[in-house]
Amino acid sequence: xxxxxxxxxxxIILEGKNCTLQCNYTVSPFSNLRWYKQDTGRGPxxxxxxxxxxxxxxxGRYTATLDADTxxxxxxxxxxxxxxxxxxxxxxxxxxxxxxxxxxxGKGTRLSVIA
Amino acid sequence: DGGITQSPKxxxxxxxxxxxxxxxxxxxxxxxxxxxxxPGQGLRLIYYSQIVNDFQKGDIAEGYSVSREKKExxxxxxxxxxxNPTAFYLCATEPGPGGVNTEAFFGQGTRLTVx
Numbered sequence: 338x339x340x341x342x343x344x345x346x347x348x349i350i351l352e353g354k355n356c357t358l359q360c361n362y363t364v365s366p367f368s369n370l371r372w373y374k375q376d377t378g379r380g381p382x383x384x385x386x387x388x389x390x391x392x393x394x395x396x397g398r399y400t401a402t403l404d405a406d407t408x409x410x411x412x413x414x415x416x417x418x419x420x421x422x423x424x425x426x427x428x429x430x431x432x433x434x435x436x437x438x439x440x441x442x443g444k445g446t447r448l449s450v451i452a
Numbered sequence: 453d454g455g456i457t458q459s460p461k462x463x464x465x466x467x468x469x470x471x472x473x474x475x476x477x478x479x480x481x482x483x484x485x486x487x488x489x490x491p492g493q494g495l496r497l498i499y500y501s502q503i504v505n506d507f508q509k510g511d512i513a514e515g516y517s518v519s520r521e522k523k524e525x526x527x528x529x530x531x532x533x534x535x536n537p538t539a540f541y542l543c544a545t546e547p548g549p550g551g552v553n554t555e556a557f558f559g560q561g562t563r564l565t566v567x
Contacts (some may be wrong), residue, residue, distance in 0.1 A: 341494075371555055373558075378544055380558030380559050383557070426494070426495070
């Protein structure tokens with residue numbers, strides 16, 4: 338069964354600290370992996386997208402890594418800000434001709450940054 | 453939100469009523485999706501459409517219906533057969549099949565509450 342597991346479920350950190358969110362997946366055939374940020378009551382916004390051959394990708398203070406062999410990804414947030422408080426969702430895409438539901442979502446990690 | 457408009461932002465429905473949620477896009481994307489999000493849960497796929505006049509059931513299609521008469525529009529009707537419709541509904545679009553770096557864009561969501 339195609340699944341995406343995220344950990345931790347929730348996380349509280351102090352402003353200015355770094356943190357790392359984890360994503361493990363059992364999805365095949367794999368096309369790409371995406372990290373989204375979702376503010377409360379709003380739609381998710383894309384942070385990074387990585388294909389099978391990419392190991393790391395950065396977007397400002399956000400850095401995502403991908404290990405396609407172990408089927409693990411992480412999202413590292415550097416020097417956290419209060420505005421980073423949100424849910425972070427890991428999404429894995431299947432190849433279109435696989436006949437399966439194309440996007441597989443994790444349940445997200447709820448990050449709270451406090452002053 | 454990138455050119456995806458969901459309306460209304462908030463919707464109240466009496467039990468036994470059908471209601472329709474609107475999703476319009478000006479991104480010229482082929483694929484459109486409807487997701488349901490409940491607290492503590494990942495996004496669950498209701499319906500998706502890869503091309504005009506064609507759509508497929510997702511994982512939780514019962515009690516919902518859709519149409520795709522125009523490329524720009526993918527309305528979702530929540531029927532009285534949906535026993536627990538209170539949730540946050542998200543519409544998403546993608547350019548279409550092919551291209552490993554394609555990503556999904558989300559609307560801002562509609563919060564539906566049964567009163």
